[in-house]
Amino acid sequence: MKNIFKITFVVLLLISCKNTNKSKAMEGVMDEITGNNDDINQKYDLLLKNLGTKTPLTDDQLIAAFPKKLGKLNASENRNDSPRTTSDKSVIGKFGDDTVRMEILDGAGPSAFLAILPLKMLHLNKIKSENNNTIRYSKKEHNGILIFGTDRDEDTKADYQSEIRFLYDNRFYVTLEGKRMDVNALWNAIDINDLKKFKDYNN
DSSP: OHHHHHHHHHHHHHHHOOOHHHHHHHHHHHHHHHTTTHHHHHHHHHHHHHHTTSOOOOHHHHHHHSOSEETTEEBOOSGGGSOEEOTTSEEEEEETTTTEEEEEEEOSGGGHHHHHHHHHHHHHOOOOEETTTTEEEEEEEETTEEEEEEEEOGGGOOSOSEEEEEEETTTEEEEEEESSOOHHHHHHHOOGGGGHHHHHHOO
């Protein structure tokens, strides 16, 4: 009965919604309610369960695993851009004089939900663009890794024009932001092997 009410509510929203992007968002909600994403749900539920049993890295380990370079980009020399950790078990740093910003969240233990839920929502998202196509979304697999991308036109006044998110080694939620480059250029600017130290800690 609850599902019937949910479906009725979403249908009414779809009918009344004149904005195409909002309609597409509602379609995603409809798929979630009606169970048309069972494979996706099972995938992320399993990841959530497995990550919940792991022990998070310490701040020292996060800093030690953070790469000194990213592809051909060296770590930014500005002291304010040096890698630092946050309270939610993330480590953040910049490369190439702030050309690329990287944040890595250790999804182990209590942070599993913080890592998995955003990726699940990105996977379920059916919206391709917004704001008259000035912001565009993409999903593409690279070397077995599903990459969620966002491209922004310069007139959006965003600090970074591109952004990619992915799960590394089924544990580490990686966010990369790039200036003056699109998603493809941002991905090509990095070397995934530079993250290998994080993989060494994943046991």
